Amino acid sequence: MKNHFLTALIALMFGFAGAGLWSATGLGNGQVRDYLVSNPDILPEMAEAYQQGQAKDRLAQVSDTVEDGFPGAVLGNPQGSKVLVKFTDYNCTYCRQSVAGVDQLIAADPDLKVVVREWPIFEGSEGPARMGLAAAKQGKYAAFYHAMFELGPPTAQTVEQAGQIAGLDMEAARTFAASQEASDALAQNISLASSLGFSGTPSWVAGGQVIEGLVPTARLAEALETEG
Structure with missing residues (x-):
């Protein structure tokens, strides 16, 4: 082949x-x-x-959709006009390594909105991804996202711990994580990743460009400054 x-x-x-x-x-x-x-x-x-x-x-075929992520699953300025989309998995080492660079971009640009799309491609990642959506639903996504990556590869215990660190209503979070709304959100992310031709995480959409893999922060910053 x-x-x-x-x-x-x-x-x-x-x-x-x-x-x-x-x-x-x-x-x-x-x-x-x-x-x-x-x-x-x-x-x-x-x-x-x-x-x-x-x-x-x-990208042109899904451009109207890809930047419109799950409500609340956002880092940086939720109203920012400059948008970076990150497809990520909590079990992905490269995704973990990219966290600091994205935080640097946010710190450097108050107009930057980072739309995070939970894309659980590794075994054991769907549960944490669903809980991430639950955190977004409660308006506490950034805290959960950072806690999950800081705690290392996800387990049932680290997911619970990250939820507590983020201050989630855990009962409500578990209920939402098991909901059809969460399933639909993940299905959309999977469909978009497929449409964009992504083969793994992290993957990005920035400034009208499709980028795959752990790339230098400067590469993302450059793309964000170049629309089209």
Whole structure:
């Protein structure tokens, strides 16, 4: 499957490059092929440009939805006009490592709104994600989110502890965590992640760009300053 994908991608790149070079220089197909074979360093750039174009197309299809997260599941300024979307999992080491960088972005920009989308992709993550939504429902999401990551990989005990640290009404939180509303919110996050082509956490939407993985904070800050 991987080899078929690479073959198809290379074929596409040769096709696009061939058309571009032919129109720009008048080179024939054979000459274009020879040029590309002699300059293989441009292929990664072409692949990246192609992937970015595909990502923008996918984002355009869900742009009206992706920034409109579950009410209360927000860090920073809830009314901010600059929006960073984070797809996250409490069992994800890279998500935990990204917390400090996101906090730095928030501290540096009072207009930044961080929409957090709970995306439980690891085993044992759905329960904490549901409790995160329950915390958002009670207006105490940021405290729960930070406590969960500070306490390490989630367990039933750490989820309970994080809820207490956040000051949740635990009985109400457990009831909401088991609700259809929580199920629907997680289903939407899963659907959006799939639509955007994400393969893991953390994943981001920033400044009209789709970004995957643990990236430098400066990369996110740059994207937030570049709309479209």
